[in-house]
Amino acid sequence: AKSFKIAVLPGDGIGPEVTDEALKVLQIVASKSADVELKIQSYDFGGCAIDATGEALPAATLQACREADAILMGAIGGPKWGVNSKVRPEQGLLALRKALGLYANIRPASFASDSLLDNSPLKPSIAQGVDIIVVRELIGGAYFGQRKEHSIAPDEDTAWDTMIYSVHEIQRITRVAAQIALSANPPLPIHSIDKANVLASSRLWRKVVTETLQAEYSQLQLDHQLVDSAAMIIVASPKKLNGIVLTENLFGDILSDESSVIPGSLGLLPSASLAGAPALPSSPSFKPTPGLYEPIHGSAPDIAGQGIANPVGTILSAAMLLRYSLGLEKEAKAIEDAVRKVLDNESAGGLGLRTKDLGGDVGTTQMGDKIVEVL
């Protein structure tokens, strides 16, 4: 039997509630497969870790994450540890990404079920069929470049950050994008985003993305969009960016969040942050890759403890975990199918369940239970 270690970081607010449901789903998947064993253990991370240890990312948590085959996270943060606090939950997340080398952030924005179309802020004709996968570089650029705070010499009067990229950093994220593009049939087009008409780092980005794909994946379609133009297209005609949206850290932060509101609720969407190429059956180097998986929503302190959070984003993150880190494509697909079934309208053969964020009154555990039941 293949045995995998999963480190769970439930975090703050609704984090523990939604991870509980995803764990139920992972456990049922493992129990149904004779040759997969999951060893699951939880660790403090984020605000709760600050309260318990004074640190957002305690050494024991980091160690467990290093040893795990994959990490499942809930959500972190809350008003208790706001912008003016000395130690903040996000610092733990940035430190964890950097420590584990999680350079590839993967954020799909698509409809888990067509029945959700009405929840989109976009007109149905514009939203229907949107299927964007943002591949964001996660440990470079302005997030990790040198910076200087105000009041520090020289030039006490200014503050600055450096948007910096090396050839190597751009190559490796381009390869991840290419392998995800190739895992679809037909392969997905790649839309690379930059601000090459102004920024030097963007000119390097465009050059390296172009050369890497030409040299190693010449079968893939590539186009380039300026980030301001991409921000317009995502609202006005998002299907033009169907496929892979490949971009650097800061632009990826903005564009992945922008596209994530198209499917109608942040509660629905998963994400993966990988330290290497995903373990895809179609990829040449098909082997497990460490990764951190989390829903894209926050800790929602206002609804924490009420049992009304949507667990679907975390459950779909667990599916990505199985696919990208453990190479269990079949099991990942089964979860995604079960989620679709539970969300689909009755007319489409589904159960039509809706949590509060989608205008319904199904609770967190009830949603998780139904997905387990369908599985």
Next chain:
Amino acid sequence: AKSFKIAVLPGDGIGPEVTDEALKVLQIVASKSADVELKIQSYDFGGCAIDATGEALPAATLQACREADAILMGAIGGPKWGVNSKVRPEQGLLALRKALGLYANIRPASFASDSLLDNSPLKPSIAQGVDIIVVRELIGGAYFGQRKEHSIAPDEDTAWDTMIYSVHEIQRITRVAAQIALSANPPLPIHSIDKANVLASSRLWRKVVTETLQAEYSQLQLDHQLVDSAAMIIVASPKKLNGIVLTENLFGDILSDESSVIPGSLGLLPSASLAGAPALPSSPSFKPTPGLYEPIHGSAPDIAGQGIANPVGTILSAAMLLRYSLGLEKEAKAIEDAVRKVLDNESAGGLGLRTKDLGGDVGTTQMGDKIVEVL
């Protein structure tokens, strides 16, 4: 009579076509006012200037712009002067902004007429009533910070840009935002955008915006949004950002373009770039301010010369020119009212005219003529 010099930069593609219509409108406004005289002259700028002189911003054009009370621009650029050309039209625009100290970019996103609601990619319930004015810092940040290209020593392998802000740069743009906020009754709320949970320049931004408003405009409402969150709100519930969206150069580039697709056609929207506080009747220092006015759309080479471009964005830019640079509020308002009348449906007492971008077949000059007629 007050006499004003207006430098016109028609530019490339549809630029000359749309500026022609705006000039007709300015001329009729001037001819109707006994004490306003406009001296209008055109200069080469952008791609056509590159062809004529080798430079995007010829010295004679820059000189004329310096001497003018205000500048009206069409649009620049085209495939002939693409990313790989040595001299590019955008460089001229960036150089002109810097040379004239045009640090305050003002970009309203609202419906010129409610009859245009159906053209929005957003559902009518979400789009109706959107009224956002983006105030973007235009000559600081990553656009003008120190940068290093790839292949240049040291670290040939990397390229970088610097996002840098000084206290002074943030103070002056905050004051422009405040004065525009105060010109409305009741005053508009200010939503300041940054990425203060990651970037040092954003932490300074947040601090200076907060302190400047507290010290000088404590009557104004202020809140802070992270740029990723703002990018979501603009799609999901844009009315939450009604009022002023105040932000730095790069974030402003992205967010102003993102919000500009809400009103349904880029052809409708104007912009102003100012070298000081606008000349508003409500502002304490009510005096003419130099400024550059342009529609937000590009040069659209694919439809150039066909007489089908929408001149409304340029005509509304001319209205902003009268208001912000010349202090002619009444005349500005008259143009805006005329535009609304021409766009409004017949049921609302308007003419219901639609150019091609809005699904109609009214031509560029016909649209301009009708607006002149109504005036």
